[in-house]
Amino acid sequence: xxxxxxxxxxxxxxxxxxxxxxxxxxxxxxxxxxxxxxxxxxxxxxxxxxxxxxxxxxxxxxxxxxxxxxxxxxxxxxxxxxxxxxxxxxxxxxxxxxxxxxxxxxxxxxxxxxxxxxxxxxxxxxxxxxxxxxxxxxxxxxxxxxxxxxxxxxxxxxxxxxxxxxxxxx
Amino acid sequence: xxxxxxxxxxxxxxxxxxxxxxxxxxxxxxxxxxxxxxxxxxxxxxxxxxxxxxxxxxxxxxxxxxxxxxxxxxxxxxxxxxxxxxxxxxxxxxxxxxxxxxxxxxxxxxxxxxxxxxxxxxxxxxxxxxxxxxxxxxxxxxxxxxxxxxxxxxxxxxxxxxxxxxxxxx
Numbered sequence: 395x396x397x398x399x400x401x402x403x404x405x406x407x408x409x410x411x412x413x414x415x416x417x418x419x420x421x422x423x424x425x426x427x428x429x430x431x432x433x434x435x436x437x438x439x440x441x442x443x444x445x446x447x448x449x450x451x452x453x454x455x456x457x458x459x460x461x462x463x464x465x466x467x468x469x470x471x472x473x474x475x476x477x478x479x480x481x482x483x484x485x486x487x488x489x490x491x492x493x494x495x496x497x498x499x500x501x502x503x504x505x506x507x508x509x510x511x512x513x514x515x516x517x518x519x520x521x522x523x524x525x526x527x528x529x530x531x532x533x534x535x536x537x538x539x540x541x542x543x544x545x546x547x548x549x550x551x552x553x554x555x556x557x558x559x560x561x562x563x564x
Numbered sequence: 565x566x567x568x569x570x571x572x573x574x575x576x577x578x579x580x581x582x583x584x585x586x587x588x589x590x591x592x593x594x595x596x597x598x599x600x601x602x603x604x605x606x607x608x609x610x611x612x613x614x615x616x617x618x619x620x621x622x623x624x625x626x627x628x629x630x631x632x633x634x635x636x637x638x639x640x641x642x643x644x645x646x647x648x649x650x651x652x653x654x655x656x657x658x659x660x661x662x663x664x665x666x667x668x669x670x671x672x673x674x675x676x677x678x679x680x681x682x683x684x685x686x687x688x689x690x691x692x693x694x695x696x697x698x699x700x701x702x703x704x705x706x707x708x709x710x711x712x713x714x715x716x717x718x719x720x721x722x723x724x725x726x727x728x729x730x731x732x733x734x
Contacts, residue, residue, distance in 0.1 A: 408676065408678070408681050409595075409598070409667075409670075409681065410666070410667045410668070410669075410670030410671045410674070410680060410681070410682075411594060411595065411598050411663060411666045411667045411670060412595060412670075413670040413674040413676075414666040414667070414669050414670035414673075414674065415594055415595070415666065416674075417674065418666070418669075419589070419591075419594065419666075421589075424581060424585055424589065425579075425581065425582060425585070428579070428581050431712075432712075432726055433726055433729055433730055434725075434726070434729050435729065436729070436732070439725065439729050442725060443722070443725060461673075461674070462673065463673075471733055485669075485672075485673045487707065488669060488672070488673070488707075489665075489669055490707060490710070491661070491665050491695045491696055491697065492662055492665040492666055492669060492695075493581060494697070494710075494712075495659075495661050495662040495665055495695075496580070496581045496584040496585065496588070496589075496662055497579075497580045497581045497584070498580070499580075499584050499588070499655075499658060499659055499662060500579075500580030500581060500582075500583040500584035501580045502655075502658070503584075503631075503632070503633075503655045503658070504580070504583040504584065504586075504587065504631070506578065506583075506717075508578070508717040509715060509717050510580060510715060510717065511578050511579065511580070511714065511715055511717045511718040511719065512580075512712045512713065512714055512715065512718065513712070513713045513715060514697070514710065514711075514712060514713075515710075515711045515712075515713050516697075516699050516705045516709050516710065516711065517709050517710070517711040518709050519699060521699040521700045521701070521705075522699070522700055523697045523698060523699050523700075523705050523710065524697070524698055525661045525662075525665075525695065525696070525697060525698070526661055526695070526696070526697075526698045527661065527664070527684070527686075527693045527694070527695060527696075528693060528694055528695070528696045528698060528704045529686050529689060529691040529692070529693050530691045530692055530693075531691070532703060532704040533702060533703065533704070534698045534702040534703070534704070535686045535691075535693050537657065537658075537660060539686050539687050539688050540660070540664075540684065540685075540686065540687070540693065541684070541685045541686065541687045542601075542602075542664075542682050542683070542684060542685075543682065543683045543684075543685050544681065544682055545679060545680060545681055545682065545683060547676075547678040547679050547680065547681045548681040548682065549681065552613070555604075555609065555612060555613060556602055556603055556604070558609075559603055559604050559605065559606070559609050560603055562606070563641055
């Protein structure tokens, strides 16, 4: 999402994907999260990594802090002025499968000659890992076994649009 | 990403996350994918769902088609003019964990009083499913057992930035 025009207030969006994008989907935000997962914490580090204007970075970090994705923590070295750093909250860390999913998708579908810069692995077993769907027992669920079930909160107007689309001759 | 200014050519990006965002991260694109996963295929359906300008929708669909995420398929009903529809390719379908991950994250961290509109479930077992990391045996890997290992293609300049950050007093 961008400064092209206002999205509706994200809290009004019935779609969780749209709400998530309201917080995480601004230009640069996924890359800020990438940097945070790689250990960057200070404003100047994010700026050096991303090469973006300070006001844009400030705005993106403020959105993340406002929505509890990152926390802004004051710290002070003896004899220096107070500074702060930005760290992922639990909510932020839970976005890791999305960020890693973007990475894995890019590795596979937009590959470079040099190969991937990062591999995803289980520390304990050393096995290569991927991002997927997992059931309550911790077992992977195949893509074609995944089902999205509409609840009674699903917007009627949208359900009708989908029904009309499904009825349309192919 | 947005029309605020050009991203570098995505093929030049060493970071797979940045490359994926070059294709999938434009404003509206994740919502186009959401719509496609829900079964919408025609331009007018996407437009009705998203309420965006035709030129923006055209541009986003063209990017997805150009990068092999969606395919544009001609069809013709007897006596009608030729039309086309947009369907997810295999590469597009493989973005499902990312889209579903955004949905699940929003359900959890930006909840609404009415509850989620969609639940994710395994068809075969009826079990609730989530998005996570899976090893080669199909077993879930806990977040704190996930490791990102830099390869020899990892950009030197960025590795140095991370090292300086790690050495900085906290």
